[in-house]
């Protein structure tokens with residue numbers, strides 16, 4: 001849970017209580033009138049003269065009621081929309097169909113690891129389509145829009161692991177675009193951020209060989225199979241060293257998938273488009289470093 | 305007013321009337337408002353069935369362990385379900401079926417003012433539907449964008465978006481022309497003595513809606529054309545890679561699509577306002593309040609679209625203003641509910657099938673409206689946006705509200721349209737099954753959304769399995785109920801008892817005509833001397 005959880009719940013429960021009361025009154029009178037004034041019991045209806053007083057009450061009471069709801073919602077919103085200045089800043093890269101979190105020292109992670117009790121400001125960045133950064137347990141949600149800087153913030157108050165879901169429909173694997181938010185003690189967080197190897201409980205890709213893990217963490221496997229089945233993109237098994245038919249600037253040609261080719265496919269996927277596939281691979285220079293590309297290539301070399 | 309009896313010499317029911325063209329041509333080239341209403345009915349009923357079947361397939365897919373679709377098929381399924389339901393069923397249904405059939409009669413005219421234009425709107429409607437259908441099978445496959453076509457996804461996806469959005473454009477044209485026809489008819493063709501405040505409230509509903517259709521629909525039309533141009537020529541209005549603005553698209557989309565909710569619900573509210581007095585045998589309470597609240601909803605309702613965008617990245621100030629306006633527009637809806645209830649007070653109430661639907665309309669619409677307050681409020685919206693809570697909310701408003709209103713209208717006017725009566729006890733049973741199924745189906749979705757289940761998810765986290773299962777079971781019950789409703793009506797059409805001219809003892813003009821009406825509706829245009837809900841008190845219990 002986070003400080004935002006209670007803030008949002010307060011307004012929500014207030015509206016819920018008022019709604020239940022109103023619904024109860026409506027249903028009560030509806031059934032009561034239908035029974036009390038049924039034709040067999042009340043054969044002759046009596047007209048009700050219109051009363052300006054009653055009508056004024058009908059207008060004023062609901063107006064006041066909804067105004068209180070508006071104000072309650074507004075105070076919570078103000079809270080959610082003003083990240084304290086001393087927040088820890090995390091860049092959140094949302095892409096089809098994975099999340100990547102980058103800390104101020106360049107440390108990257110597939111799960112959002114945060115210190116307990118610290119303000120965290122998530123700056124949302126999308127490279128392709130709109131995604132929704134949504135942490136149900138913290139009651140926060142904000143779209144990541146390409147070309148627009150947006151953010152959400154929170155202050156976690158209990159340790160544990162929570163889901164980060166994508167709430168804005170973004171295509172085929174929208175429902176699989178899930179990461180973990182793991183709240184850890186501040187000293188552990190700091191050690192981890194400085195590069196110490198710690199596996200936190202609940203982490204998404206624990207205990208996986210390093211090269212493979214990288215493909216998972218950077219979301220490559222949501223489009224590329226490590227077996228030989230076709231997904232959104234071509235399968236990786238047997239790719240290295242094979243002959244690939246590609247379209248380069250509108251011209252079709254055959255190339256050998258060597259290190260240079262794979263490197264280019266990752267940093268500039270629109271340059272050589274594999275035939276039979278759409279040009280939908282997001283450019284990955286923000287999410288994989290040169291060093292990591294090297295590790296991916298050597299992993300692919302071994303994937304026969 | 306004297307009731308005309310069916311044995312009058314020159315009376316022929318409108319559907320047996322021999323016009324210029326024989327047989328099927330007599331329907332396909334019909335300019336009579338009643339026949340056009342039925343043409344729309346036939347199409348809309350078909351589209352509704354298709355969309356319901358797609359819905360059931362999705363619900364089977366959401367049963368734990370019953371995956372029958374691929375992710376791509378599921379995405380196409382909810383997109384098609386949405387497009388068909390919104391653009392081919394919910395938006396057009398009440399104005400085109402009942403507006404066409406009854407609006408001229410209710411104001412004492414003989415037809416819509418532009419009968420050929422009226423037929424043309426039907427052809428545009430069919431053309432739009434055909435294009436939408438073609439887009440499913442040709443040119444890259446069924447659209448997978450959701451009915452909202454958000455950019456940049458709709459610019460990037462490889463399926464046939466241009467044709468599908470062009471279909472929406474054509475359907476919009478149809479809707480605009482229908483709106484123009486309705487507004488002009490109401491202004492020009494009212495019978496002598498039928499002042500604006502003697503019009504039945506259903507006419508007010510159609511009238512207010514028609515203005516929204518005329519004013520708001522061009523915006524979606526142009527937006528859809530921009531998407532086509534963006535896809536085909538890369539003009540860069542919406543595509544951020546070319547300097548365009550994805551939020552601009554969302555604004556344009558919702559400037560239409562929020563008012564579209566009122567296009568959906570206002571005519572149904574109008575019909576409900578006609579039904580309450582009839583079955584309470586009492587004048588509607590607060591006629592002018594209801595009429596003006598329709599106009600208030602139609603006008604203020606066009607200023608609240610940004611409540612779909614609190615977390616989209618629009619400015620926080622904009623969100624605050626939109627929230628305030630959203631709450632204000634809730635008030636006229638509440639007023640209507642109070643007026644309907646007050647109409648029952650000290651009435652002489654008969655709970656006939658149409659009234660049963662009207663009462664359940666109030667219950668379901670109230671839940672839909674009250675949960676709208678959660679979504680209109682800023683901080684709760686941040687939690688609930690784009691979750692199943694929203695799915696539940698709009699199904700309560702649209703299906704529970706507009707859908708049950710439509711069902712009330714069908715059961716109310718069926719004897720007038722067909723000259724036959726359906727089996728009443730069976731219709732009560734069918735209603736019960738639909739009503740119970742509906743609530744088992746959609747209510748759990750509020751909880752799912754509250755617990756954090758996002759919408760448009762092909763798959764879900766294990767903790768959501770039970771509620772999804774309950775919802776799916778509810779959907780099967782509801783659909784069984786819908787089949788019962790349809791079966792009962794069809795049986796009534798074929799083998800029902802003859803319906804009298806005025807089975808419910810209504811005081812509006814359609815009940816002065818024989819059931820079914822003749823070709824010309826009125827032999828002589830009536831002169832109106834009293835309001836629409838002044839019943840003969842002694843006649844109570846007709």
Ligand SMILES: [Cu+2]
Nearest residue numbers: 166168170174
């Ligand atoms: Cu998504």
Ligand SMILES: [Cu+2]
Nearest residue numbers: 562609611612
């Ligand atoms: Cu809206």
